[in-house]
Amino acid sequence: MSVVWNYFQVSPSDFKLAICNDCKALVMRGGTKASSFNTSNLISHLRMKHSERYAAFVEQNNEKKQQGQGAQKKNTQLMLKESTEKKQKYNKDHxxxxxxxxxxxxxxxxxxxxxxxxxxxxxxxxxxxxxxxxxxxxxxxxxxxxxxxxxxxxxxxVEKLIADALSISFTTDVWSSSVSHVSMLSMTAQWLDEDFELKKCVLHSQKCRGSHTAEAITCAFEGMFEMWKIPKESVHVVVRVNARNMAKATSEFGVPSLPCMAHTLQLAVNEGALSQHSIADALAMLRTQAAYVCTLKRFLFFHFTSSLKHCL
The missing domain is CATH 1.10.10 (Arc Repressor Mutant, subunit A)
Incomplete structure (x- = not known):
């Protein structure tokens, strides 16, 4: 809104006219329709009839323009700053x-x-x-x-969950890879929470270097239990494989243990089946054929990739 309206007001009887606050003169607003109204006649009236008022109007109008230019410049700077920030990459700590x-x-x-x-x-x-x-x-x-x-x-x-458990059961085994020649000793835990809901997680898995003696496995158990702050008194049972080193390790560590039923059954079935010469001979033939098929697949794959490289 123009500053000139500090010195005029719209006529209540005719909106096409403005009333001067000083001399009460009626001044046309510049037309008969609101779309054609302007403040030129009002400014001219101040300049010709009220010089002091006109000087004050000019000063106020200049201040308003400067404020507008300052706000526009500030908005432009903010927009440029925001645009620059949007192009910058986050640092790793953001x-x-x-x-x-x-x-x-x-x-x-x-x-x-x-x-x-x-x-x-x-x-x-x-x-x-x-x-x-x-x-x-x-x-x-x-x-x-x-x-x-x-x-x-x-x-x-997990540490908080285990700390609230009164009794925990464990399963453990040493797993050996035939591909990378790495042996892993793992330990999982199972327990019931306050709502009688079964909880389980893999607590630990580490490389089992050197010979898998009972002494080495016992030392690994001690490190695992010490790391997770699990007292031996809270161990319900440790389910293990039938290997003698695992049985001796749990015994020397001082925790109750039981052999895995599935592993025991698998050993019994395996020994019983292999004791039959016909089954043992059939398995030997199947292993030979499987090895031949694997070798053939590797040869064909190598030949195919080599031909593909030449084509490309």
């Missing part, structure tokens, strides 16, 4: 970046994805489309920073 890293780490852990997924072109394009300001870290950042952070969160949660 809350939004940390939240996205956490979700990606959960995806890798829960879906059994490799760390190399963060370097896949389509995956990085997808994340960039969803959040253009996010800069994808390398795989080492996820393995060295994000994974330990997620581990600490899960560890604290």
């Amino acid at each position: 809350p939004r970046a940390k939240a996205i890293n956490q979700k990606i780490m959960e995806c890798i852990a829960l879906d059994n994805q490799p760390f190399s997924i963060v370097q896949d072109a389509r995956f990085t394009k997808l994340v960039e489309f969803l959040e253009p300001r996010f800069a994808m870290p390398n795989r080492k950042y996820f393995s060295d920073v994000c994974l330990p952070e997620l581990y600490n969160v899960v560890y604290s949660h």
Whole structure:
């Protein structure tokens, strides 16, 4: 609204006229329709009839223009600042970046994805489309920073659950891989919570280096129980395989244990079946044929890939 209306008011009897606050003169507003109204006649009236009022009007009008220009400049600066910020990438400590890293780490852990997924072109394009300001870290950042952070969160949660359990049952075994020649000693826990709901989780899994003696396994048990702060008194039973080293290890560790029923049954069936010469001979033939098929598949695959490389 123009500053000139500080010195005029609309005529109550005719909206086409304005009344001067000083001399009460009627001044035309510039037409017969509201769309054609202006303030030129009002300003001219002040300039010709009231010089002091006109000078005050000019000063007030200039101040209003300066304020408007200042606000416009400020808005322009804010818009430029916001536009620049939107183009800048988040740093690794930004809350939004940390939240996205956490979700990606959960995806890798829960879906059994490799760390190399963060370097896949389509995956990085997808994340960039969803959040253009996010800069994808390398795989080492996820393995060295994000994974330990997620581990600490899960560890604290499981530790609290176990601390409230009065009695816990365990299963353990040493698993050996025929591919990578790595042996793993694992331990899972099962217990009932206050609502009588079954809880279970894999507490520990570590490389079992050297000979799998009872002494080595006992030492590993001590480390696991000490890490999770589980007293031996709260152990209900440890279900293990029938191997002598596992039986001796649980005995030396001082916890009750039982052999796995499924493993015992499998050993009985296996020994009974292999004692029959016809079955043993048939299995030997099948193993030979399986080895031949695997070798043939590898040869064909190698030949196909080599031919494909030459074609490309």
